[in-house]
Amino acid sequence: MDTDNKHPGIKSVGWALVQASRLHRSRTGDKLSELGLFAGQEQVLQALGNSGPMTMGELAAILRVRPPTASKTVSRLSALKLVERHTEPGDARVVRVKLTKEGKRKAAAIDALWEEVEGELLQGFDNKDRKRLRKLLRRAAKNLAGITGADQTGFETDDEVDGLEASEPELAATA
Structure with a gap:
């Protein structure tokens, strides 16, 4: 009998991804609690900080959640005075969400927190390792998005994100 207490999925990429994701989420959650979040x-504050005011539907699409889920989070953030909701002039059915001044401060603090946790996550990785891991994870996510019918936006390559075209050897290496 094996007494190493190893998980049966220990050699699985998916298992490793789930473990890394859980630990990342836990660490991020600890840091967020220091900000009262x-x-x-x-994610809502970051989306609004990066894109500016948007409708609830646009926000839900960016976050890959259903509109009621986005609405519930926005209500909580509104109670904390971090976001404001305004109806669209001429069409009261359309609600736009934007950051308040305090929301902008929190979004900046979140960006710093995110960089800190990412630094901890990738400690000992050189830039080449970081870029390769990012590309592989985006490709894996895009694979599952295609199978499940999920929105595939947000899975751009580093070259698309950076506004560069990949060289042919690099494309061949990642294909």
Whole structure:
């Protein structure tokens, strides 16, 4: 009998991904609690900080959640005075969400926190390792998005993100 207590999926990429994801989420959650936030709320503040005011539908699409889920998070952030909701002039059915001044401060603090946790996550990785891992994870996510019918936006290559075209050898290496 094996007494090493190894998980049966220990050689699985998916298992390793789940473990890394859980630990990352836990560490991020600890840091967010120092800002008075819960996991998930930071994503709304980051989305609004990066894109500016948007409709609830646009926000839900960026976050890959259903509109009621986005609405519930926005309500909580509104109670904390981090976001404001305004109806669209001429169409009261359309609600736009934007950051308040305090929300902008929190979004900046979240960006710093995110960089800190990412530095901890990738300690000992050189830039080449970081870029390769990012590319592989995006490709894996895009594979599953295609199979599940999920929105595939947000899985751009580093070259698309950086506004560069990949060289043919690099494309061949990642294909």
